[in-house]
Amino acid sequence: MSWAKYKRLSSSKDLSIFRRGTTASDGGGGGGGNDPDAQAYIDALDAAGYTVSGAEETAINNHFLDLKGTGPNNSTYDWWTGIVRLLPFIGTNAAQQGIEGQNPASAINFYGGMTFSSIGAEGNGTNAYFDFFRPDELPDDYNNSIWVYSSIDRPTSGFQNKLYKALFDQSLGGVRYFANYEIDFVFDRMYSYHGDYANRFTSNLGQVPTTGGFFGTSRYNSKANGGGFNIYANGVQYTISNDILGVYNANTQHTPGLAQLQYGNVSSFSSLAFGYALITTGVSTTTEEAALRACVEAFMTALSRNV
């Protein structure tokens, strides 16, 4: 999309055809038998100047059905009802890759020098990150999970600009507090940061894997009530011994976003390629995480961006 066309579209707000659950009336990717939400996403990509291939259309449709529990890889779990954000990162520029799968009328913004290709949105390790969600968008303090798929392996050396970091924020305490969870892989350890301190997650299965793949956090109840707050790294579950509480402080620039770590007054940025991101209700078991991971891996394989 050219700058001039973007300014025309932005000024006219002529994006109403991409409302959730509808099919654009001006053509687009076709596929009359597709899931309506998948079709709306495909139509939005088309309107943004990206022609979805047949293989991509099939992959998108299958994944939307999988999220609803009616797809070829999942007929058990419903991850769609509680969905907050779905980012398949399809397209060749920010306007296309920013289109939100769950609501194609909206698109996220990117900051700094992200690059966009068939493997997704790739950070530069210098200053690039992107919006993911607002803290008040999370459905429930103790019922949410945040997932990403890294399309490339984590660099094993090069501390300067090859950091492997993702930032996750999760709300706590209703509307009053927001905790800041920044999951940091750079030290081969996983932490949740709050203020100037960091709580370490542990696993008896060793260090964080260096391969890319499916990562995420899931909170499904308070520890005191038998729940958990876990990190998953390619199927390995990391746990923490307490319920981390923290106060989200906008003045400390703890902005929810991916590919950025804010620790104290220092920002660091990821050089990973993000092939997929999802926020939905909490995943409470390793079995459910494995089911979701299988669906996402199938989607990434179909898009040829699997590691």
Add this chain to the structure above:
Amino acid sequence: MNLTELKASDYDKYVGLLTPIQKDQLVGRQYAPNSYFNPVLDGNQPPNWIISVEEMANCINPDFEWVKALPIIPWVAPAPPEPIETDATD
């Protein structure tokens, strides 16, 4: 060195140098649809305000064509601090 002399494979090794005034001009402004400039401080002492080479190369906003002519300097990353581990749950 300027932007046209850089290979794309070397983009992650260099950045564009900003003056403080130029930094203020770029904050909150788009260089392409859905893409915002993000000036940051580098790891030099004293630190410099910089943007990435990707932002310079991919800028299509005619109001900021001047970023393509910014001086190119090597990227020096700020050193991230070691986290302070705690069991606190504040």
